Amino acid sequence: MGHSLLCMMGFFLLSTVICGNAEAPPKPTLTLQPSWPQIYSGEIYRGETVTVRCEIRGGEGAQWTYEWSPAKLNTPPTSREYTISSATKSDSGGYKCRGKRSSSWTKWSDITKLTVLSPPKPTVTLQPSKTQLNSGVIHRGETVTVTCEIQGGEGAQWTYEWRPAKLNTPPTSSEYRISRVTESDGGEYSCRATRSSSWTEWSNSTPLRVIIPTKPTVTLQPSWTQIYRGETVTVRCEIQGGEGAQWTYEWRQGQKNIPEKSNEYRTTVTESDRRGYSCRGRRDYLLTEWSDIIRLTVLNEPRPVLTVSPSWLSPGASVTLNCEVEHPSAGWSFYWYKAVPDLKTFNYKSSSYELLPDGNRTANNSYIIHGQTHTAGYVCRAGRGDPEYLTDHSQPKFVWSADVHSAASLTVSPDRVQHFTSDSVSLTCEGNFTEWRVRKFSEDGRLSDCWRMTGSTCDIKASKSDTGVYWCESGSGEFSSAVNITVQNDGNVPILVSPVHPVTEGASVNLSCSLRTQKILSNVFFYHNDKLIQNDPRGELKISAVSKSDEGFYKCQYSGRESAQSWMSVKVTVSGADSSSSPVWLIVGLICGVSLIIILLLLLYRCRQSKCKSLFFSCCIREFIYYIHFNYSHIYMYSDLMTQNISGTIYT
Structure with missing residues (x-):
């Protein structure tokens, strides 16, 4: 009894130890081979080979029997791995496995998904990716890298094939560097790649055109x-x-x-x-x-040239200024100024320049001034570019007026245009101003000032260089009328004695011819605008009533020698009472004439009806005097009323 109980207790302890130390079978793991990144994510390209493997951790060396899902893989049923050659889309799906040893099965592994994809199409790119390379153009001598790129194929062991075939060195390279390209490197480039036994498609062709560098x-x-x-x-x-x-x-x-x-x-x-x-x-x-x-x-820095037209002015006429730049070219704008005298200096550059109305940056190189009446000076300059480049101011140019009705005036003594060398000539400025200068514009285009000023008078010991146009300028910027002075340096050649200032229409004027030593009294020929007008034995040309038609150039000739020409200007003055009433008197005369005829006819008719027919003549005379007295008193009253409204003098 005691021994039996002891045996039972020992068996129980042994079974407890054995059963208590027994472990559950491990859970398998399913892996894919080869271990590309795409395989890790369960993706494989069509045509490739993949091995599906069932691994039981700690079960090495044991005799396992494997079961696969899907069931088609269970051939042979005990294999721990399964190789799929030339995978197709039908091989896609979820894979799992479990193992059996003796009569005990492991759990099923987690499902591993396998996706079979079509192989990607490579792309050929050119580096560096400059604008020209984007269009497949590269200059001879440059370096270019041709690259075969497979989207999603990064990290895989690809082997590459290139077209043209010369690039297959080495054959597996994904890029090809061409140093210092030549024309022979031009062509169409394409590539494809293989991984295991599967090839991708050929990429599209990428052109590479090698050109000779353009000369800049x-x-x-x-x-x-x-x-x-x-x-x-x-x-x-x-x-x-x-x-x-x-x-x-x-x-x-x-x-x-x-x-x-x-x-x-x-x-x-x-x-x-x-x-x-x-x-x-x-x-x-x-x-x-x-x-x-x-x-x-x-x-060198340009200086524009200003021209004016006309130079001698008819009061109220328009003046045209033209500004020309030396070596003319495009792009110039023009500035227009009026030159205002500055008597603090004798250098005209320091004169102040007043911009004319609308005279700032004109595109046209001409400028028109309307209604000019007095002598005036003008200046221009030009500019172009950004920043603007400005020329110097032009030399001043003058428009001269002989009008003596300006606030300043100039008198010449002796009062003639032409003089002999060594003659003493005085030019005097007149007007309500305290500061004056006399200016001269010489024949050679130079502008100068009189250096021999005494108060308002300039004294000249005449020489040939004194020929020119003279005028006065006041300290307040007023100009006088201008006069011409001509100096004759040959004492044997006569000079024409003619007035400096314009002659008023209707006035008388005497022109004469003179030598240095004497006035010529006979055998003188006078010319008007180069046309012979008089051979006066007295040596004098007298015009008793000057008219506008007498204006022009005059010269004289004596003993075959001619004087210089001088311009005689005629100033037209129209009397208001005379000129304006002329049409009135014409109308009055017509009325009077018609009235007399009517009165005479009525008188004759009245006399015929009169009782004093025997005394017809005396009767008619008495009637005629009566009618004249009565009717003409009204006519004179009418004419007086008309002429009372017309007065004043108009100057042109």
């Missing part, structure tokens, strides 16, 4: 043919077909390099710019040729 061209902005010293210009290096590329530029001025790397070079023009500019471009290992040299014609 230097352009000038603004594109003026002549550049003035001090102007600002920009030279620009342009490479045809190289737009968008990352070029570095080199510049030369003549044969001297300048430190500028951009495609533009801005400079203020100096004499050194005459040597011209050239450029070339650099990109990677590519270096273009040097461009042709663009040469700049550098001119």
